[in-house]
Amino acid sequence: MGDIAVVGGGVIGLTCALRLAEAGHRVEVVADRAPGDTVSAVAGGLWFPYLAAPADAVLRWARESLDRFAELAAMPTTGVFWREGIVLHRADDPDLAWTAVVPDCRAARPDELPEGVASGVVCSVPVVDTAAYLGWLAARCARVGVAFRRAHVVRPADLPQPTVVVAAGLASGVLVGDPTLEPVRGQVVRLANPGLTRWVVDDDNPAGMAYAIPRGHDVVCGGTADRGESGTAHDPDVERAVLDRVVALVPELRGVPVVSRAVGLRPVRPSVRLDRVTVAGQALVSCYGHGGSGVTLSWGCAADVVGLAGP
Template identity: 85%
Template sequence: MGDIAVVGGGVIGLTCALRLAEAGHRVEVVADLAPGDTVSAVAGGLWFPYLAAPADAVLRWARVSLARFAELAALPGTGVWRREGVVLHRHADPDLSWTAVVPDCRPATAGELPPGVTSGVVCTLPVVDTAAYLAWLAESCAAAGVAVRRAHVTRLGDLPQPVVVVAAGLRSGALLGDPTLEPVRGQVVRLANPGLTRWVVDDDNPAGMTYVIPRGHDVVCGGTADRGATATGLDVEVERAVLDRAVALVPELRDAPVVSRAVGLRPSRPAVRLDRVRHSGRAVISCYGHGGAGVTLSWGCAADVVGLSGP
């Protein structure tokens, strides 16, 4: 099979590269950032189809990823767990479409709901420590023979490979002349884990979207979803508000010390772009615009990329 270049070293790029190599392709990842410096490393790591469309394709991709993460949770060193938690709802008609691909969902009991919350869904989902997981992905790519080159790609025509996969997050738009990509700023703060294992998501919180995701040694607290915002510096006031909401939801976090902080720009688009076209004299497979669901959709989208990689 012909050589393939994958532009982008985040969770989408690495997962595509791994699956392509496993399918027999010779693959080179070309990226200007190490995996731990990408927006993927900022993600809270809970499997959940957030800020991604179209709905039918998203659920199909998410189902594939859900099954793969269940396998990875049984393996040491992947940074993946399966943990129970609750998605809270504060409106009478919440969107429950995602539950169609999640087994064993149940309504939350009254004792599992904080004041002001009308309902909730309890289920067990994958939780990913993104730093450990990205390291595992990179090691898996290396073991599969994927080459990695640190470079800033400005023109696809400069790449020698006959097939290119564009999985460069927000930078994908500039490479392909796509003006529809929009940054959605997210800020998180990570606290030392006081022993929590149960996650909680409260997107409808009137004070601002809130999630608390215990991983291994830390708990990711968020968050924000500021459309069009491009600043990547930490905002002290935003962090204070995030912590106030997180502690109100999970009081056990009140005295937990801060371990780290991060800001990332989610690559949002009206719909995930996953197609194959001719561009700059080569076959170009696009795989970008995953919004806040890059981890969640990664394995499903990578399977489609492999399907598009043939002659």
């Protein structure tokens, strides 16, 4: 099969590389940073469609990823867990479209709802320890013959491969001349896990979005969604506000030690770009603009990339 370069070493790039190699392609991942230093490593890792469109395609990609993560959750080395949790809704008419692809959703009982919350959905979905999972993905890629090269790509035309998959998150816009991508800043703080397994998401919190996602040894607490903000410096005032909101939802986290902190820039555009064009004889397959849903959509989008790459 023809050689393919995948630009980007985050969850989208690595998943695309793996699926392409499994389909028989010779694949090289070209990235200017290690997987653990990408925005994917900052993500809380909860399967949940967020800041991604169009709705019908997002649900299709999310469903395929959900099925794949269900398989991976049975493998102890992947960093994938299957965990029950609750999505809180403070509005009377919440968007529940995502529940169509989740098999075991139920309405939250009144005793499960914090004061001021109108309703909620309880379900079990994948929770991904992104550091462990990215390491597993990279190792799996290497085992099926994917090559890795650390380099900063300025133009896809500089790569020798006849097909290039652009999966570089926020940097993808510069590579393909797309001005619609914008950063949405997210800041998280990771606390030592005191034994929690149940996650909670409260995006409609009037004081700001709040979530607590227990993984293995830590609990990812967030967060923020600062559209257009491109700074990645840690803000201690933001962290204090995040922890106040989270502790109000999960009192067991009060006073728990901080393990680590992180800031990342979600790559957001009006819709996920997943298409193929030919420029000067080189095929460019775009796969970027996943917003806060990179993990959630990764396997479904990678399957489409394989189809677009061709034989």
